[in-house]
Amino acid sequence: MSKKDKDTTVEEPQIEVNMQETQEEVQDALSVEEQLQEDLAKEKDKFMRLFAEFENYKKRTSKERVDLFKTASQDVMVAILPVLDDFERALTHIEEDKEAEELRKGVLLIYQKLMSTLEQKGLSKIEVNQGDTFNADNHEAVTQVPAPSDDLKGKIVDVIERGYKLGEKVIRFPKVVIGQ
Template sequence: MSQDNTENIEKENIEKDTVQEGNVSEDQAVELTVEEQLQEDLAKEKDKFLRLFAEFENYKKRTSKERIDLFKTANQEVLQSMLPVLDDFDRAWEQVSKSEDEALVKGVELIHEKLKSTLVSKGLEVVEIKSGDVFNADFAEAITQIPAPSDDLKGKIVDVIEKGYKLGDKIIRFPKVVIGN
């Protein structure tokens, strides 16, 4: 016997029981069972729709977040590759600024500022650490330890060897420092 036949027989038995129990006619009993079935189907479909809608909203949020993260990481790689160039330019600027040729100094200063402002506009920031700050391994990388020149520099940063940079809240290169021991 097929499943459809079994379901039909069960429905007929329910209808007969309903008719025998009370003053309900056979047509009314069929109407009630069909209406109840429709209500159940409607409730199932509503639940299915709400779950599907919630799943789609979660999907939209997740893909949006992934897209933003992708843009950040793509930008991060380019900025990290530019950091050695910026370091070289900073060292060159220190030497050029000592020159007596004002036109050369002014020209190099303009290029240096333009490079820095372009990188800053892309989200690059310098990690601010200076001599005398307390060493924190979460924000700096210790290259070496030397005897502290004074007692107040013990456990503190004596010198900053290389600047650190961050992109947004994430440090993409830790500053390299010397610590007093």
């Protein structure tokens, strides 16, 4: 063998070894890249979930804050409701007395002013009339009496106390008498 042949035979196995090492390195690099891609996808998913959770938290707290502002005066409103009831009773009794027309006008004026102020703050009456159908979700039954007529059976015969809402929240259910 000549020197040239020796060099060629020696180089071929080394080239094959180098190619195998290169292929293994490429496969290792691809494997590492795939692993990094998987890790990146996991982290991206984790980030998106966390971001969505944070957005939901912001929406929820914002809604709670708005609701709190709407009903912040609830305690004051509940405390004033008996005063409104007293005004209504006073107006009813004053209307019966024909001689107290000026007194009735004064009390009515004060009552209307108080009601308009409270309505501006979000208070509203729950309208309930005699003959309306009783609904346990919307009314508070105080008692049952024999119905004066058949068409009032299971219906509201009398309203004892008005009900009120503050915004969309019921702060006092109407107290009613039901016909049997």
